[in-house]
Amino acid sequence: MSTSRYKEEALLQILRGIAPGTPLRDAINNIVDLRHGGLLVIANDDKAQAVVRSGFELRTKLTPQRLVELSKMDRAIVIDEDMQTILYANAYLVPDPEIPSEETGTRHLTAEKVARQLGVAAIAISATRGRVTVYYGLYKHLLQDTITLTARANQALRILEQYRATFDDFSRELTALEFEGRVLPYHIANLVQTIMQMLAIQDEIEQIFVELGEEKELMELQLDWLMLDVRDAFVLMIRDFQANDRSPEKIIAEIQSLSPEELLSTERVMEALGYEAEEEALDVTIASRGYRVLSQIPRIPISVIENVADEFHELQNILDASEEELMEVKGVAEVRARAIRLGLQRLKRSLLLWE
Template sequence: MPEPMRDEGLRSVLAMLAPGSPLREGIERVIRAGRGALIVIGWTPEIEAVVSGGFVIDIGATSQRVAELAKMDGALVLDGDAQRVLRANVHLVPDPAIETSETGTRHRSAERTARQTGQPVIAVSESMGMVTLYYGDRRHTVEEVSALLFRANQALSTLERYRARLDEVSATLAAREVEDAVTVRDVVLTLQRAEMLRRIALEVEDHVVELGSEGRLIQLQLDELVASVADDRELVVRDYLADRRRKLPRVLDDVAALSTDDLLDSELVASILAYDEEELDRPVTPRGYRLLSRIPRLPPRVVERLVDRFGNLPRIMEASIAELDEVEGVGESRARTIQDGLRRLAEASLLERYV
């Protein structure tokens, strides 16, 4: 699985290069004319130090202007938002000692400038019509819309399969919670599935960023498929984290930092939840956050008070109306709603599992 882009700076630059943007349309004009181009985004002291000659322009960066100004041999320098052309026909003179894997003059200058200044530099190949973005030490080839759409739809198909698997293990976990028959292995499996789904969703988001206006439908499908996944991950950890002194964000960060191979290591994931390696088959009791969160119109603060008062889900499910009513913020009407809601969730979970 490709590593999702974690650098928001890179994402923002790719958004400027997305189909429909003036910069992308200008580059497309350059390619159709059979020419190359070198474009720097951002005017900083570091960029000023590697720029020689050229003209000071400072005009709006329309697609026509980008294409016309690129006819000159030198590079264009745009502002940080790629909204204005600040310099044209400049010569880039980065440090020649900076290592580069490129062989063409234009691409070597682009890579060295990006590495030296930390600013994004775009090189358009005259011979092949390829668009390459250099940003720091990263090199990214900007693909055509058709190729991006194909990859995005492939990732969406994978996301749908993982969503179905997550729903299955989540339903199994809910049924075992009702029966008070959960093991650490059940918890780990659910957390693994949720994290894998989150990572695939990040990959699809990367494609949506690059697609720009062409990615609207994919974004809608993505939003539908990943709805509530972030909440599910948090609720699983809150229900089963063995060491409550550990902070929830830190635990989620530790899971997110695992490589794909490590994420599939059940014992390693269990250790992040503060269980010993040999405890995968150990019975555990949920605190009740997951099921209580599924009861409509039940405020999070009331959920917290219920868990604090009763300690775990089985005790909450066994509590009488009067006992639930004693919890601050509940009241008799809400107590009946909680009791009825948990009963319906229990029936639905068991029915889904055994029928």
């Protein structure tokens, strides 16, 4: 994991600890309502001692009521990294004066400098505007209220719902073309591009969920439903059409690293799958191996799907195979061979009805 990614995950962990429903968030909300402001530093004792010059050493259990009362004193409160213990109250903090900051208010200035110096979270609560700002290292994050976050999440879910409809349409179209042996690179790229948009929106929604805490439950169910089988279908599609021996996870990682402009390029997407980036290759049909199509047949384990696809190499060969030929594959007995043939026939008929 890169250093940047690690810090982002650490910030999300802090946000989970101050999400609605947590003791710390209850205390923050009460401090905002009282309009006297506050400065909270989340750090272990060793780090805290680098900036704490005076104050009351408490080492007592954190409760919302206790934290609110202690915040009535002007100086900072230091909370242990487990967010369960109050280490210091009325703490006078002296961060390194050489650390740059663009903040003007005393609390926010101190919070930013302490966060940068110690690499910890510092939370500044404005007395006049009720603004709550989380500083973590070089990151700065303004907490939003539940109503605003819920509205953002619902808007993103509506957009994701539209992408899900497009995903379903492209998936059915690709399956029909696989049966006919008429898959072109842009059919694959269209589905890849849609999935990548869905994964990006999912990531955005999940970050909002971190801040929503216990308020996210119903929306979380909706997100799970909208993303059902999307990632699995992505992996199987890559296995169907990749022209190299890289793992699907590495190919997905490469596709995720593409810029928005590169992702819109069919040539660049196909290059990630192992194809030559040549314009004439865009008009050449690509045979499917059948992983994704076989996965649409009920009660066929992935191990059997892999055995069948690996044995016959192409979907067309699977379609042409007799029950006896299917039974030669490991894990395929008579009942399962019949289920595969009938399942493929039903799937093909359902696609004709869809068209």
